[in-house]
Amino acid sequence: MFKKILKIVSIILLVLLIGLYTLFTIFTAPKSDEAILKAYEKSNIQPNLTHERYKDFLYRKISIQNDTVLPTLVFVHGTIGSLNDFSKYMADSLLQSKFNMIAYDRIGYNYEDKNSVQESIAFENEMLLDLIKELPKEKVVLVGYSYGGPIALSVKEKLKKIILLAPAVHSTVEPMPWMLNFYKWKITRWLVPKVWKQASKEKISHREDLKKFESNWNITPNKVVSIHGTSDWIVPYENSKMLEEQFDEEQFNLVDLDKGNHGLVWSNFDFIKEQLLKYAD
CATH class of the missing domain: 1.20.5 (Single alpha-helices involved in coiled-coils or other helix-helix interfaces)
Structure with missing residues (x-):
């Protein structure tokens, strides 16, 4: 029995x-194009979802163009992530009235993407610059989340603002979760979903790639804001504290989210929206 x-x-x-x-x-x-657009069914302004090319790569971009006079929020997602991470912001009526907005899928994270992640902040920087090349730079506000943080911060052209959300910018405090072993071990790699394999590759190489940039983050003409949860264990709060030490106080502003975690893009939507609205004028 x-x-x-x-x-x-x-x-x-x-x-x-x-x-x-x-x-x-x-x-x-x-998500498919159709699934992405479902998030905007009740949106006052319907976004334009396009398939763009950078070098030999195809990627998706979603944009809301309200008024050419307005500044443009350009969202850069993390690892793992997609343009869909920012759909709540892009569908928000108040943000739509104050900004034009763009989000895009980085290479390796597109729907049914046949390409691998590039494992290079330098590559991501060049791709992002290509994406914003037609925009008036003085009206561009870059918003980089997690791995998207160092990508946004690596842009040295003069912009309206750079806003970092829990940025992974320092190798010395870059954690390597035990779960990465499922990708590292050949015997278990087959269990890892395709997009998580891409994220694992990017995560593993990120620590070494950061060493090429982290001592020079403050060499930028831009003012920078970093919003970070003090209880974030995926990308520790120390990342933003170390940035604060690199910059002069008039160029850098650290906004603490007391006991906030790495999901702040979703869990602290109202607070982050409020911070974004400060740069609408």
């Missing part, structure tokens, strides 16, 4: 694990 019960329990647990894995894979996979 005990063996029968154990067998039944084992089967139930296995089914639950397979179900959770399937849901996790579906939930975190890049």
Whole structure:
């Protein structure tokens, strides 16, 4: 009887694990164009979703063009991430009235992307500069989240503002979660969903790549704001504290989110929206 019960329990647990894995894979996979646009069904202004080319790469860009006089928020997502991370901001009526807005999928994170992540802040910098080349730079506000933080901060052209959200900018405080071993170990790599393989590659190489930039973050003509949760363990708060030490106080402003975590883009939407609105004029 005990063996029968154990067998039944084992089967139930296995089914639950397979179900959770399937849901996790579906939930975190890049969304189709149709799924992306569903987030804007009630939006006052309908966005324009386009497929762009940079060098030999195709990527998606979503944009809301309200008025050419307005400044433009350009959102740069992290690892793992997509242009969909910022849909709540781009669909917000007040933000729409104050800004034009752009978000895009970085290479390796596009829907059914056949390309691999480039594992290079320098490459991401060049791609971002290509994306904003037609915009008046004095009206561009870059918003870089997580891995998108160093990409935004690496831009040395004079802009309206650079806003960092939990930026991963210093190698010495770059954690390597144990779960990365599932990607590192060949015997378990097959279990890792495709987009998470891309994120794992980028995460593993990020620490070394940061060393090429981290001592020179303050060599920029731009004023920088960093918003960071004090309880963030994925990208520790120390990242922003170390940035604060590099910059003069008139050029850098650190905004603490007391007990905030790495999901601040979603969990602290109202607060971040309020911060963005400060740079609407």
